[in-house]
Amino acid sequence: MKKLIIILLLQLFGWGRSQYVEVLEKGNLDNLSPRKFMIPLQQQENYKSAFVGRYKAHYPNTYLGHLFTAIADEAKNTGANAYHIVSFKEGDHQNESELVIDTYYIQDPDIRHQSTLIEKNKIYIIGEPVINSEKTSKFKLNGEKKEIRDNTFITITLKENEEVKIVKGGITGMAVWVKWKPEQFNKFYSFSGIGIDGAGFGANGMGVGINTGRIYSVDPDLGYFLIRVLKESK
Incomplete structure (x- = not known):
């Protein structure tokens, strides 16, 4: 570390x-x-x-x-x-x-x-950047308890007109809401601040995100790289 x-x-x-x-x-x-x-x-x-x-x-x-x-x-x-x-x-x-x-x-x-070749309307949660670790981070997705292992990612696919809520930290924790939009570029989040808000392809929502304290918006350039090299958490 x-x-x-x-x-x-x-x-x-x-x-x-x-x-x-x-x-x-x-x-x-x-x-x-x-x-x-x-x-x-x-x-x-x-x-x-x-x-x-x-x-x-x-x-x-x-x-x-x-x-x-x-x-x-x-x-x-x-x-x-x-x-x-x-x-x-x-x-x-x-x-x-x-x-x-x-x-x-x-x-x-x-x-x-x-930009037309990449998938749209997906959310990726990136685990803690600790290699050779099996520890997990807990969060809630639309009220359902979830967890993600270190050095992996989780994929959430938005359905048409759907809105999801991601919460970290319980009743006093932080939350982000993400709503489906036509041709919306993917969103990337972490609980450790491994990435910061930044620019990517440019249009359709792939730009500045909202930092909610315990849920961090990962720079899309970094996010698109990570989902190509990390394993998906099961």
Whole structure:
């Protein structure tokens, strides 16, 4: 846990990032402006000319979300706004966690096309960022008791015109309500503050969320990454 705290502080304040993020390969695109988001890229084989660079992040016993944030921060500064996961592995006390992703710069028409390829009207609850842990966090969904294991996620699918209520902390706890909307992008939440409000694809609700104290809105860029690498809690 101490190492998780250290690497998170490094990311927040920018200290020593170059020590655990490497550029494995650079593309031919130069003089791109910094970008504000990184979206998952499907059909990446069609975007070879948009390749910005291949990045590798590694650190002992580290949550994969932290590695993604470290890469995304550097890649966005070089002009990348999309990525494809090449490989990843979770480490332990003896072995490093590792993430390799390819990054791309795609233009607005391609961003809109990619947004049509992702699912809509789902809610994801992200468990505590503690790897190699079987502990659970408890919450309520529409009054029903639920729990989620560390380092996993739970999926809630909104039905048409449905509204759900998520509560953490009992009678005096905090709650968020999420209502189905046509073509609404997915929502991501955690109980540990692993992510912060941020921008993603841009339209249809994938932007600023509401922080209710004990239920945190996870940055959608981080959220879309996590549901690709974490296991779903059963």
